[in-house]
Amino acid sequence: MTLSEEAHERLADVVALQPTKNKELMSRWGMESGSEVHQYLESELKEYYFRDENSLIRATPEAAELVGVDPGMEEDEEGRRTLRLPDVQYHVVGVVPGPDEESASVVNVLHRLREAGQDPPIEDVREALRSLASKGVLETVKRTVPTYRLAVPREDLTVERLDD
Numbered sequence: 001m002t003l004s005e006e007a008h009e010r011l012a013d014v015v016a017l018q019p020t021k022n023k024e025l026m027s028r029w030g031m032e033s034g035s036e037v038h039q040y041l042e043s044e045l046k047e048y049y050f051r052d053e054n055s056l057i058r059a060t061p062e063a064a065e066l067v068g069v070d071p072g073m074e075e076d077e078e079g080r081r082t083l084r085l086p087d088v089q090y091h092v093v094g095v096v097p098g099p100d101e102e103s104a105s106v107v108n109v110l111h112r113l114r115e116a117g118q119d120p121p122i123e124d125v126r127e128a129l130r131s132l133a134s135k136g137v138l139e140t141v142k143r144t145v146p147t148y149r150l151a152v153p154r155e156d157l158t159v160e161r162l163d164d
Contacts, residue, residue, distance in 0.1 A: 003066075007044045011059070012067040014041075014049055016084055016162055019056035019073070019135055023127065028086070056134060072162075073135060082158040083137065088120045088128040090161040096129075096138060098154050103139070103147035 003011065013028055014020065022034035031037055041049055041057070048063035064071055074082045085093065095112035097104050104112070110125045120128075129148050132138040139151040150157075 003044070008067060010040070011045055011048055011063055012069045014045065014057060015059040015064045015067055015069040015071055017072050017086070018058045019052060019054075021056060021131065021134070024086075024131055025057070027127075054134065073137075079152075080156045080158065081137070081152065082160065083135075084160045084162050085132075086128075086162050088118075088124045089132055090159060091116065091118045091120075092125065092128045092132060093137065093150075093157065093159050096132075097149040099139070099150045099152065101149055103141040103143070103149040105145050105147050109148065 010025075010029060013025065017024060017028070022037040025031075025037045025041075026034055029037065029040075031040070045063075048060050048066070049057055050060065052058050059071070070082075070084060072084050076082075083093070091113055092109060095116055096109055106122065106126045106129060109129060110120075110122055113120060113125065129138060133140050133148065136151055137157070138148045141147045141149065
């Protein structure tokens, strides 16, 4: 199957962001709904993606080879993870508490980001935290409001920022 230039670029996004959700791709691709993302995936990229047991979108190994992009998350033999993340997620990982620290709320993470010189909208922070939790990078601690902290030691992570 020959891909258009747009489909090739979008497949590269799927590979780089995996595991991902419709909402994350919707934002990246400037689409109006998750349904629109699903329709695009099914009509243009059906051979190159699948949904895992948690309904997260993942690219096939063939897709990664076709577009020449490293997957969004890789783990080595010692359990260290390499993450390739969009801008807000990249900065969130840098400020979220470690696994042995008290977890932080969305608002607290936003304040930490501002102290670090970033000022994303709170909805972007909330979505970044949810996405990182679904990828297993963050642990969600239920208190009065959901709070977050790293699920793995910081030294076991290598974080790279994806180009937007």
